[in-house]
Amino acid sequence: MSNPKGLEGIVATESSISSIIDDKLTYVGYDIDDLAENSSFEEVIYLLWNQKLPTQSELDSLKQELADNMSIPQEVIDHLKSYDLKTVHPMAALRTAVSMVGLYDEEADVMEEDANRRKALRLQAKIPTIVTAFARIRNGEEPIAPKSDLGFAANFLYMLKGKDPEDIEVEAFNKALVLHADHELNASTFTARVCVATLSDVYSGVTAAIGALKGPLHGGANERVMKMLTEIGDENRAIEYIEEKLANKEKIMGMGHRVYQNGDPRAKHLKEMSRQLTGITGETKWYDMSVKIEEYIKENKGLPANVDFYSASVYHSLGIDHDLFTPIFAVSRVSGWLAHILEQYSNNRLIRPRAEYVGPNKQAYTPIDQR
Numbered sequence: 001m002s003n004p005k006g007l008e009g010i011v012a013t014e015s016s017i018s019s020i021i022d023d024k025l026t027y028v029g030y031d032i033d034d035l036a037e038n039s040s041f042e043e044v045i046y047l048l049w050n051q052k053l054p055t056q057s058e059l060d061s062l063k064q065e066l067a068d069n070m071s072i073p074q075e076v077i078d079h080l081k082s083y084d085l086k087t088v089h090p091m092a093a094l095r096t097a098v099s100m101v102g103l104y105d106e107e108a109d110v111m112e113e114d115a116n117r118r119k120a121l122r123l124q125a126k127i128p129t130i131v132t133a134f135a136r137i138r139n140g141e142e143p144i145a146p147k148s149d150l151g152f153a154a155n156f157l158y159m160l161k162g163k164d165p166e167d168i169e170v171e172a173f174n175k176a177l178v179l180h181a182d183h184e185l186n187a188s189t190f191t192a193r194v195c196v197a198t199l200s201d202v203y204s205g206v207t208a209a210i211g212a213l214k215g216p217l218h219g220g221a222n223e224r225v226m227k228m229l230t231e232i233g234d235e236n237r238a239i240e241y242i243e244e245k246l247a248n249k250e251k252i253m254g255m256g257h258r259v260y261q262n263g264d265p266r267a268k269h270l271k272e273m274s275r276q277l278t279g280i281t282g283e284t285k286w287y288d289m290s291v292k293i294e295e296y297i298k299e300n301k302g303l304p305a306n307v308d309f310y311s312a313s314v315y316h317s318l319g320i321d322h323d324l325f326t327p328i329f330a331v332s333r334v335s336g337w338l339a340h341i342l343e344q345y346s347n348n349r350l351i352r353p354r355a356e357y358v359g360p361n362k363q364a365y366t367p368i369d370q371r
């Protein structure tokens, strides 16, 4: 039995949602560069869930439906208020809240396709509300209801900060959402598919996926990139810091990728945004430091920056708390998880690989009083 560690290179399913071929990423055959430059996040949601770009009226309806479904049960808000807010990580709060929202959805266990699509829409709409409500509650502020005249990206920033965002902020945030929406069979998406392939429900699939995204080798890396940049503090210390980490065999967060050999096509968009936004805030040191680290790791380890690397300085420049970076990844990636969950249901078979047994054999059972 062959056993590539971490399932490297194994093709585990067919999918029509996104592809990575020769370091190029497409959603339903559309190049990520075109989508990043031209589309709204709502268009991408529609694309991932319907395998086609929306007409204007289809897009308007989706936006309306998202706006109509953004509120979360009061019980979930009360629950968020009951946490020890100093110690709970927002990804843990999100994981629990998503599961809890499922308790208040009468269709949670209805497995028909239309019901699953309605749940997908409700979850996509509610996750930004959960993340921003948590962020406000822990600052001693009340959650803010979304504004019906704002799009998805603008509403997130509005609900987080309580004021209308600037156009440049909305543009950057929308682009970040587009770039994070889907990525073939990454760990969290695979987790979602494994979960629902047992014919478990949509809420279970998304809750499981949030758990997988939280880890530092996956979505959790973006928060840790900012921790690293903050520890370095000054561009002139960057190389010394990185050399020390590498000498201690520590990984540099935001660097390397299982699939991309020559570079993550999303990183250049985030890099340019980081350059622009740090120019506006005046904190160019985050961008300068990041470029130095990227170049050093490329040259010395042959590893490219991944999507998490420059997203850190982008979100920081938007004034977002560092521990919200990974929940923001989930705000976007849930669109991909839901597309994969719907695709899995449409052509399901239980996902159950094998393990190569390497433990002891033919052991004689010893009674407990003789061990």
Ligand SMILES: CC(=O)SCCNC(=O)CCNC(=O)[C@H](O)C(C)(C)COP(=O)(O)OP(=O)(O)OC[C@H]1O[C@@H](n2cnc3c(N)ncnc32)[C@H](O)[C@@H]1OP(=O)(O)O
Residues within 6 Å of the ligand: 006, 216, 217, 218, 219, 221, 250, 251, 252, 253, 254, 255, 256, 257, 258, 259, 301, 303, 306, 307, 308
């Ligand atoms: C959205 C996303 O999920 S993107 C990925 C986000 N994660 C990170 O940024 C965390 C840092 N990066 C990593 O840990 C890895 O590059 C991963 C997990 C993303 C992918 O790596 P894998 O394909 O599993 O490679 P693996 O971890 O086995 O590393 C292969 C070699 O490259 C090295 N390497 C890989 N990434 C890094 C890194 N970021 N820093 C230093 N060394 C690294 C490993 O130490 C290993 O070296 P060795 O062969 O001398 O032991």
Ligand SMILES: O=C([O-])CC(=O)C(=O)O
Residues within 6 Å of the ligand: 182, 183, 185, 186, 187, 218, 258, 259, 306, 307
């Ligand atoms: O595909 C992966 O392994 C990780 C990744 O970049 C993503 O999920 O966006």
